Amino acid sequence: MRKKQSIVRRTPVPHSSSVPLVTPLMPSVVYRSASPDAIDAQYDGTAPGYVYAREGHPNADVLAHKIDMLEGAEGGLIFGSGMAAITGALLGCVKAGDHVLGGNQLYGRCLRMMAQELPALGIETGLADPTDAQAMRAAVKPNTKAILIEVVSNPTLRIADISGISQLAKDIGALLIVDNTFTTPRSFRPFEYGADVVVHSVTKLLAGHSDVTLGYVAAKDPERLEAIEGIWATFGLTPSPFDCWLAERGLHSFELRFDRAQENAARLADALAGHRHVTKVLYPGRPDHPDFDRAEKLLKGQGGNMVSFIIDGGRTQANALTKAAPNIAFAPTLGDIGTTLSHPPSSSHRALSESERAALGISEGFFRVSVGIEDPDLLIEELSAAIDASV
Structure with a gap:
């Protein structure tokens, strides 16, 4: 008589004398143990x-x-x-x-x-x-x-x-x-x-x-x-x-991405600082940053990939800027491989009152840029044109 078989939970993972180069994705919620004593050993820390x-x-x-x-x-x-x-x-x-x-x-x-x-x-x-x-x-x-x-x-x-x-x-x-x-x-x-x-x-x-x-x-x-x-x-x-x-x-690509984005951010900050409709630029690597000396000491010349700036005007101008920059994602995030633009008054700091935001220096014309790894000349051109179109 033929022995009954099942494919459900009865097929072990094949053994290999070699190991994967890439870390395997292991979505299992639970793990099989040999016995109650084996589970005890794991919880007690005597077995991995x-x-x-x-x-x-x-x-x-x-x-x-x-x-x-x-x-x-x-x-x-x-x-x-x-x-x-x-x-x-x-x-x-x-x-x-x-x-x-x-x-x-x-x-x-x-x-x-x-x-x-x-x-x-x-x-x-x-x-x-x-x-x-x-x-x-x-x-x-x-x-x-x-x-x-x-x-x-x-x-x-x-x-x-x-x-x-x-x-x-x-x-x-x-x-x-x-x-x-x-x-x-x-x-x-x-x-x-x-x-x-x-x-x-x-x-x-x-x-x-x-x-x-x-x-x-x-x-x-x-x-x-x-x-x-x-x-x-x-x-x-x-x-x-x-x-x-x-x-x-x-x-695995973090250091490469960080270094390229940081280089781009420094260039963007300098370009924005010279824009006629930008009233303030905040970048730790610039000498005009209020904490520049401390940044140099602590960060050792690493200005990072974040740039904040303030434009003339209020919410009307802010809306116009984002609409004039369709290739720069307007999104409340940071650290992406691509550049993103955010508006703290309408996202991360929306829960604060206008006076509370003002005390932090955040006006309706305040923007934060998470700079990515794109061609910096293209990024500067697009953002500068969007600022021009907003006022």
């Missing part, structure tokens, strides 16, 4: 491997290890988004009754978290100017347990006084959390300047192609990282294997 993808999977670990090498870290975690990474880092560092002090020019959604979501969890928050360590010190409370800053602010491109803030965190026994998304480890490595936790939106420059949504967190202290990992797994902040696989592929 995976059990359930919410608690880790190979594609996330491969990507995390590569970003670890860039940041000089160990054991970093990949999150489902940049905001998931910020959430995990904060909830792994503070609890109800604690106070978090943030830079007042954080990414717009971070500002919302500081104003609404964290207070709803019983966590006190405050904001201060990160370019002024004394202003940050004045905003400290007895229960301040964490300080959250970006090295280069979004979208005004101001440079934080990282040395002063790092010393402040040490003085008060608070954890320093640094969002390194804008700068990337190509320009700045926060752990070398006293950071306790480093966060990235991998979605941006590291992955570089606007086709994944991921975040990354690393911590200097293994016990702190373990606390963040508990939030990561319990809250389900873990990423898709496919996104990790795509991001790893993008990461």
Whole structure:
């Protein structure tokens, strides 16, 4: 009598004495184990491997290890988004009754978290100017347990006084959390300047192609990282294997993309500075930047790929500019291989009042450019013509 067979879950992966050159995509949610003792060994840490993808999977670990090498870290975690990474880092560092002090020019959604979501969890928050360590010190409370800053602010491109803030965190026994998304480890490595936790939106420059949504967190202290990992797994902040696989592929060209985009950004900033309808240009690599000396010291001549500028006029002129530049994507993102143009008053900072935006220097004529790797002459020509058409 013929033995019954089935193709369902009974065909093992073929063994090979060679290994793939490209990291395989491994979308499995669960992993087979030989016995209950084998699962115990994995959970106890005495045997390697995976059990359930919410608690880790190979594609996330491969990507995390590569970003670890860039940041000089160990054991970093990949999150489902940049905001998931910020959430995990904060909830792994503070609890109800604690106070978090943030830079007042954080990414717009971070500002919302500081104003609404964290207070709803019983966590006190405050904001201060990160370019002024004394202003940050004045905003400290007895229960301040964490300080959250970006090295280069979004979208005004101001440079934080990282040395002063790092010393402040040490003085008060608070954890320093640094969002390194804008700068990337190509320009700045926060752990070398006293950071306790480093966060990235991998979605941006590291992955570089606007086709994944991921975040990354690393911590200097293994016990702190373990606390963040508990939030990561319990809250389900873990990423898709496919996104990790795509991001790893993008990461392979990161340094080449960053260097080319940075060269283009420097040229664009200089061109915009000479445009008759541009009232202000913000680029850390230019001597007229308000924090130029600090940028030179911290970033070592790496101005980055971001340029912000202000044009004459208000919303009418802003609408006209974007419509006059159809080949430059108007999109609220950054770090793509192609240049994108964003308008913070209508996107990242729309939740702020007009007066709050004005206090940060963000008017209706304020634009942020995430410069890509295109021909810089073409980019300058197109954007200059669009500005001319807007006024």
